[in-house]
Amino acid sequence: MAKNKIPARLHLDEDEIPKAWYNVRADMKEKHEPFLHPGTGKPCTARDLEGVFCPSLVKQELDQDTRLIPIPDGLLEFYRSMRPSPLIRARFLEEYLGTPAEIYYKFEGNNTSGSHKLNSAAAQVYYAKQEGLTSLTTETGAGQWGTALAMACAFYGVKLTVYMVKISSEQKPYRKAVIETYGANLIPSPSDTTEIGKKILAADPNTGGSLGCAISEAIETAVKTDKCRYVLGSVLDHVILHQSIIGQECKAAFQKYGVATPDIIIGCAGGGSNLGGLISPFIGDKIKGNSATRFIAVEPASCPSMTRGRFAYDFGDTGRTTPLLKMYTLGSGFMPSANHAGGLRYHGMSPIISKLYRDGYIEARAEEQTAVFDAAVKFAKVEGILPAPESAHAIKAAIDEAVECKRTDEKKTILFGLTGTGYFDLSAYISYNNKTMTDYIPSDAELQKGFDSLPNI
Amino acid sequence: MAKNKIPARLHLDEDEIPKAWYNVRADMKEKHEPFLHPGTGKPCTARDLEGVFCPSLVKQELDQDTRLIPIPDGLLEFYRSMRPSPLIRARFLEEYLGTPAEIYYKFEGNNTSGSHKLNSAAAQVYYAKQEGLTSLTTETGAGQWGTALAMACAFYGVKLTVYMVKISSEQKPYRKAVIETYGANLIPSPSDTTEIGKKILAADPNTGGSLGCAISEAIETAVKTDKCRYVLGSVLDHVILHQSIIGQECKAAFQKYGVATPDIIIGCAGGGSNLGGLISPFIGDKIKGNSATRFIAVEPASCPSMTRGRFAYDFGDTGRTTPLLKMYTLGSGFMPSANHAGGLRYHGMSPIISKLYRDGYIEARAEEQTAVFDAAVKFAKVEGILPAPESAHAIKAAIDEAVECKRTDEKKTILFGLTGTGYFDLSAYISYNNKTMTDYIPSDAELQKGFDSLPNI
Numbered sequence: 001m002a003k004n005k006i007p008a009r010l011h012l013d014e015d016e017i018p019k020a021w022y023n024v025r026a027d028m029k030e031k032h033e034p035f036l037h038p039g040t041g042k043p044c045t046a047r048d049l050e051g052v053f054c055p056s057l058v059k060q061e062l063d064q065d066t067r068l069i070p071i072p073d074g075l076l077e078f079y080r081s082m083r084p085s086p087l088i089r090a091r092f093l094e095e096y097l098g099t100p101a102e103i104y105y106k107f108e109g110n111n112t113s114g115s116h117k118l119n120s121a122a123a124q125v126y127y128a129k130q131e132g133l134t135s136l137t138t139e140t141g142a143g144q145w146g147t148a149l150a151m152a153c154a155f156y157g158v159k160l161t162v163y164m165v166k167i168s169s170e171q172k173p174y175r176k177a178v179i180e181t182y183g184a185n186l187i188p189s190p191s192d193t194t195e196i197g198k199k200i201l202a203a204d205p206n207t208g209g210s211l212g213c214a215i216s217e218a219i220e221t222a223v224k225t226d227k228c229r230y231v232l233g234s235v236l237d238h239v240i241l242h243q244s245i246i247g248q249e250c251k252a253a254f255q256k257y258g259v260a261t262p263d264i265i266i267g268c269a270g271g272g273s274n275l276g277g278l279i280s281p282f283i284g285d286k287i288k289g290n291s292a293t294r295f296i297a298v299e300p301a302s303c304p305s306m307t308r309g310r311f312a313y314d315f316g317d318t319g320r321t322t323p324l325l326k327m328y329t330l331g332s333g334f335m336p337s338a339n340h341a342g343g344l345r346y347h348g349m350s351p352i353i354s355k356l357y358r359d360g361y362i363e364a365r366a367e368e369q370t371a372v373f374d375a376a377v378k379f380a381k382v383e384g385i386l387p388a389p390e391s392a393h394a395i396k397a398a399i400d401e402a403v404e405c406k407r408t409d410e411k412k413t414i415l416f417g418l419t420g421t422g423y424f425d426l427s428a429y430i431s432y433n434n435k436t437m438t439d440y441i442p443s444d445a446e447l448q449k450g451f452d453s454l455p456n457i
Numbered sequence: 458m459a460k461n462k463i464p465a466r467l468h469l470d471e472d473e474i475p476k477a478w479y480n481v482r483a484d485m486k487e488k489h490e491p492f493l494h495p496g497t498g499k500p501c502t503a504r505d506l507e508g509v510f511c512p513s514l515v516k517q518e519l520d521q522d523t524r525l526i527p528i529p530d531g532l533l534e535f536y537r538s539m540r541p542s543p544l545i546r547a548r549f550l551e552e553y554l555g556t557p558a559e560i561y562y563k564f565e566g567n568n569t570s571g572s573h574k575l576n577s578a579a580a581q582v583y584y585a586k587q588e589g590l591t592s593l594t595t596e597t598g599a600g601q602w603g604t605a606l607a608m609a610c611a612f613y614g615v616k617l618t619v620y621m622v623k624i625s626s627e628q629k630p631y632r633k634a635v636i637e638t639y640g641a642n643l644i645p646s647p648s649d650t651t652e653i654g655k656k657i658l659a660a661d662p663n664t665g666g667s668l669g670c671a672i673s674e675a676i677e678t679a680v681k682t683d684k685c686r687y688v689l690g691s692v693l694d695h696v697i698l699h700q701s702i703i704g705q706e707c708k709a710a711f712q713k714y715g716v717a718t719p720d721i722i723i724g725c726a727g728g729g730s731n732l733g734g735l736i737s738p739f740i741g742d743k744i745k746g747n748s749a750t751r752f753i754a755v756e757p758a759s760c761p762s763m764t765r766g767r768f769a770y771d772f773g774d775t776g777r778t779t780p781l782l783k784m785y786t787l788g789s790g791f792m793p794s795a796n797h798a799g800g801l802r803y804h805g806m807s808p809i810i811s812k813l814y815r816d817g818y819i820e821a822r823a824e825e826q827t828a829v830f831d832a833a834v835k836f837a838k839v840e841g842i843l844p845a846p847e848s849a850h851a852i853k854a855a856i857d858e859a860v861e862c863k864r865t866d867e868k869k870t871i872l873f874g875l876t877g878t879g880y881f882d883l884s885a886y887i888s889y890n891n892k893t894m895t896d897y898i899p900s901d902a903e904l905q906k907g908f909d910s911l912p913n914i
Contacts, residue, residue: 007471008537014464080465081549081841092538092612110567112843112878154838155549174631174883178843181834181886377638381611384538386569386635421569423880426631429638 008091010104010253012084017076018248020068021241024280024352027287031064032355033326036313041457044323052219054229056127060238069241075126078155082111082118083245087253092382094402101405103398104262105418106250106278107385112178113148115343115388115420116274117233120242121148124231125156135159135228137221139189139214141168142342143175144388144420145233150182163189163217167208168342175424189214196220196319211346212318212332219321234271235316235325235350243277250415251281259413261285261293264401266416268393269297269306269364270343272350278417283361296401297353297364298393300372302440303336305329305349306357306364308447313457314348324455327354333453337440339369340428341389347450365397368439372396373432376422388420389428465548467561467710469541474533475705477525478698481737481809484744488521489812490783493770498914501780509676511686513584517695526698532583535612539568539575540702544710549839551859558862560855561719562875563707563735564842569635572800572845572877573731574605574690577699581688582609592616594679595688596646596671598625599799600632601845601877602690607639620646620674624665625799632881646671653677653776668803669775669789676778691728692773692782692807700734707872708738716870718742718750721858723873725850726754726763726821727800729807735874740818753858754810754821755850757829759897760793762786762806763814763821765904770914771805781912784811790910794897796826797885798846800876804907822854825896829853830889833879845877846885 025031034043049058060069071079090103108116128136136158140146146162153160162179166188169176179186189209190197194217200207207213222230233239254261265282267275275297285291299306306328314329316322329348330336336345349357356362376392378399379385387395398416405412422429431437482488491500506515517526528536547560565573585593593615597603603619610617619636623645626633636643646666647654651674657664679687690696711718722739724732732754742748756763763785771786773779786805787793793802806814813819833849835856836842844852855873862869879886888894 009471011468011470013468014466081545088538112837112841112880114880151841155841173887174880177883177887177890178880180890181843182838380569381639384569384608384612386638423569423571423631423635426634430630430634433634433637 006089006257006259008089010087010089010257012249012253012256014080016252017079017083018071018245018252019076020070022244022248022281022284023063023066023069023241024244024284025064025237026067027284028355029287030355030359032351036324036457038315038321038323051223052230054124054128054131054133056131057124057238060241061236072126075123078122078126084249085110087250090383093379096378096382097399097402097406099402099406100409100411101402102411102413103402104413104415106246106415107418108246109388109418109421113144113151114423115144115148116243116246116277117145117148118151119245119277120233120239120273121145121152123242125149125152125158128229129156129158133158133227133229135161135225136231137161137163137218137228138231138233139163139211139218141165141211143168143172143179143424144343146179147175148233149231150179150184153184154182160184161221162186163191163214165189165209165211165214172424189217191217193217194220210318215317216319216321234273235348237352239273240276240280240350240352243273244280246274246277246417247279247281250278261291262415263412264294264296264414266296266298266394266397266401266414268344268390268417268419269299269349269353270346270390272353274417274419276350276353283356286361295362296397297357297362298397299364299366300339300341300344300393301366301368302339302442303330303345304366305347307366310451310454311354311358312454314454316348324457325351327351328357329454330447331450331453334450339440340425341393343390344393367393367396368441370437370439373437375399377432385418386422387418388422389425391417391419394418463546463714463716465546467544467546467714469706469710469713471537473709474536474540475528475702475709476533477527479701479705479738479741480520480523480526480698481701481741482521482694483524484741485812486744487812487816489808493781493914495772495778495780508680509687511581511585511588511590513588514581514695517698518693529583532580535579535583541706542567544707547840550836553835553839554856554859554863556859556863557866557868558859559868559870560859561870561872563703563872564875565703566845566875566878570601570605570608571880572601572605573700573703573734574602575608576702576734577690577696577730578602578605578609580699582606582613582615585686586613586615590615590684590686592618592682592685593688594618594620594675594685595690596620596668596675598622598668600625600629600636600881601800603636604632605690606688607636607641610641611639617641618678619643620648620671622646622666622668622671629881646674648674650674651677667775672774673776673778691730692805694809696730697733697737697807697809700730701737703731703734703874704736704738707735718748719872720869721751721753721871723753723755723851723854723858723871725801725847725874725876726756726806726810727803727847729810731874731876733807733810740813743818752819753854754814754819755854756821756823757796757798757801757850758823758825759796759899760787760802761823762804764823767908767911768811768815769911771911773805781914782808784808785814786911787904788907788910791907796897797882798850800847801850824850824853825898827894827896830894832856834889842875843879844875845879846882848874848876851875
């Protein structure tokens with residue numbers, strides 16, 4: 001199709017949904033360091049992990065060599081109910097900015113969970129069901145992952161217990177309601193359903209809870225329940241593998257419509273699942289020397305794990321119970337401020353993304369909250385979609401790059417990931433509209449306190 | 458394409474979006490009765506209406522003869538950002554029900570307004586802009602129409618004042634927030650910005666307001682503001698004209714994929730805009746004798762304008778200020794109970810739908826709230842989309858028809874309109890989940906009170 005015939009939406013047909021996930025580790029010149037067992041300090045074996053995670057997912061987690069991993073038919077069946085997701089030319093945003101750049105965004109929010117999380121949730125529940133598991137546990141903070149998992153569990157008929165950070169479950173009653181509507185058992189954390197929960201409640205009966213505590217409760221329940229495992233929605237390699245479908249669809253759609261590989265690809269980065277999924281297939285080409293694409297990770301200035309963190313072994317949770325991961329981290333003891341982008345409020349970063357950043361394949365930048373919401377509202381008004389605060393970090397960077405193209409009069413192609421919608425984040429928009437939103441940049445001394453919590457490895 | 462090759466989504470390409478709306482009145486053997494001027498009791502002229510409504514829309518409102526009315530290019534440009542909307546085979550629902558029926562649904566909720574309302578909002582704002590108007594007013598209750606109009610006004614650069622029923626603006630702060638994020642001036646009604654508002658407030662300073670009052674305030678402000686008009690999201694003929702794009706896309710997609718015309722088409726009915734838009738092109742064929750399709754309107758048992766109302770001239774608002782419309786109505790004095798499907802809580806029905814029902818082309822049924830939410834949750838779990846309470850009325854009827862097909866072993870094709878998502882209706886789902894939801898059927902005596910408010914015409 002000629003370039004001037006490119007539609008507003010670069011639509012793929014159902015049979016163009018990828019049939020295999022792309023495992024970027026297979027093309028990385030150096031793999032990331034292995035996970036270490038928190039007790040022994042030795043590399044984790046499959047057996048170490050299988051007590052907590054589903055065996056099929058452990059296999060994917062440890063497979064650094066298989067380039068393409070087939071997507072099972074029973075999962076493709078589910079994907080077809082919501083994919084291919086739209087790849088949209090941001091014509092109205094381009095016009096508003098008066099930029100010569102072409103801007104595209106891959107919109108993953110057109111499902112009830114409201115984000116890309118459903119891609120991995122469905123995969124994880126599918127495998128759990130195949131392995132004969134009857135229930136799963138997880139934690140949720142902002143609620144996108146909990147919602148996605150509840151939807152997938154309802155679809156495949158697997159029971160789910162979600163430990164939701166207590167203060168979030170009170171502040172976000174509608175998120176809680178969606179999760180419960182899909183049949184999940186939602187328990188505000190800390191709770192008296194676990195030993196760790198009881199212990200925390202005994203120490204502080206009025207605590208609002210934390211993600212670290214919720215993770216610990218979910219793992220404890222999984223381990224002590226028959227035919228049950230714990231599942232996680234970001235950070236880990238198998239999650240990024242599942243999310244590679246995002247970038248693969250982008251690549252296929254650009255090829256189908258004759259659009260050259262983007263000059264710049266931008267994603268917001270919390271645990272790294274969206275960014276990793278979006279860039280995987282494109283960065284594979286860059287590693288092989290076939291591409292000059294720039295990759296930009298955007299994180300909140302209030303939680304700057306890549307731009308101001310250390311590259312070190314650290315725990316994945318504040319409870320210090322998970323395997324140790326080599327990653328960019330602010331220290332598991334770092335307490336992020338109440339930035340509204342709950343999904344980016346994480347002390348660490350995916351080991352894959354961390355390694356690619358360390359090796360110079362990815363750039364990173366940190367953005368302040370108010371400027372991010374300025375970009376979000378501009379985008380909403382011209383493109384129509386109200387973005388999630390997380391996604392708006394990518395919008396901010398995309399606008400900045402497009403404005404730079406205007407200055408230099410360069411016709412670059414920019415792709416960014418619009419990971420989700422902001423329909424459950426309206427308290428943040430209210431504070432933006434009321435001009436009560438504030439910015440926060442942690443001081444060096446604050447960051448040092450986080451670094452002091454790093455294990456000595 | 459062979460029938461067994463039908464994808465999960467019957468996708469149309471961008472250039473298959475209809476280029477003209479279908480005006481079902483042109484094919485109706487008898488037109489509906491004319492609107493009457495509330496003062497003179499005589500048929501309304503264009504001039505009567507142009508003081509309140511945009512002239513282009515008045516022209517469409519009064520045009521009963523032109524079969525196809527072109528969609529302007531500048532509006533098609535906007536439609537391309539969100540259309541064609543998905544037409545989805547409900548494979549998982551069929552499997553869950555074990556029915557031989559084929560079920561399809563047209564999903565209009567994949568936009569930030571969360572419903573089909575945007576189709577007409579964009580059209581109305583487009584024409585207002587073309588006519589040199591600089592601002593619009595409207596009312597909103599549940600909030601879908603207010604959101605859609607705020608999005609369209611932000612896109613075309615037209616100022617908007619939304620009178621939102623005060624109690625709704627307090628109960629739905631997030632709806633209010635979305636509308637304000639898109640830049641609209643939201644005024645809880647009654648307010649001191651109008652004479653009618655001041656009068657109502659003087660009589661009862663603590664009133665929570667009503668849709669009737671909000672309409673009156675919006676009209677008053679439009680009439681007394683320079684280059685300003687009032688716009689309405691349902692009931693009127695030009696709204697149903699704009700919504701015909703829903704049914705036209707369904708018809709085009711069925712033709713493209715070789716699916717025979719549905720045996721049954723189902724839509725929820727409040728003011729009639731969704732139902733009218735969905736069935737228009739199909740009912741045109743039925744009127745011409747080319748089709749045996751059944752059309753089913755589904756309304757809430759708590760507000761049964763078609764199944765228990767009178768076919769009579771009545772006011773469109775409780776304030777008795779609008780032209781008189783010949784329609785099925787419970788009387789403008791009828792006060793619907795607090796059914797959660799706010800969009801269906803209207804005393805009247807579109808004159809077009811009313812006439813088609815009167816003439817036997819449409820069936821109607823009324824459903825109780827709890828049964829509707831049972832259907833909504835079943836649907837959400839298997840099909841993944843959390844439906845709006847309004848849309849769930851259509852789901853309930855579609856499930857009932859599919860179950861009947863199972864009983865009779867008939868392989869019928871069923872199409873229903875999934876008008877929107879329930880993301881802003883979670884208080885209703887909470888009451889369903891908590892089993893505190895109740896049903897309500899008005900007594901004959903209550904209905905009689907409404908009928909007593911009918912004007913003597």
